[in-house]
Amino acid sequence: MFTIALFERPVGEGQDAIRKGALGFGIQEHADAVRRVEAYLTDFTAKGWNRERDYWWCRDEGDPVTTILLIAPDTPS
Numbered sequence: 001m002f003t004i005a006l007f008e009r010p011v012g013e014g015q016d017a018i019r020k021g022a023l024g025f026g027i028q029e030h031a032d033a034v035r036r037v038e039a040y041l042t043d044f045t046a047k048g049w050n051r052e053r054d055y056w057w058c059r060d061e062g063d064p065v066t067t068i069l070l071i072a073p074d075t076p077s
Contacts, residue, residue, distance in 0.1 A: 002027045004037060007068040011059070017068055026074060033071045040069065 004023035009015050023040060027033045037056050041047040044058035044067075056069040 001074040002030055002033045002071050003074050004033055005070045005072055007070065008065040009068060010065055011063070020067075023069060030071065037069050037071065 003025050004027065006020045006023055007017040008020050009017035024033065024036055027036065041056060041058050045060050047056070047058040049056050054070075057066050058069075059066045
């Protein structure tokens with residue numbers, strides 16, 4: 001099972017990302033999590049996938065932060 005974690009990083013060099021919550025928990029299949037991320041990104045003017053670090057990002061023009069979405073395995077409770 002997977003979680004889609006949401007982070008925000010201020011626009012600019014060298015800024016750290018801060019966890020802001022999750023888009024979804026307990027997603028059964030990784031492919032389903034990817035579809036959810038891709039659907040979320042459709043409303044943003046700037047978006048992409050960082051292949052090197054394996055996360056998606058998005059923002060609208062003028063936003064002070066970039067939203068980062070990371071798919072991770074659920075941790076046992």
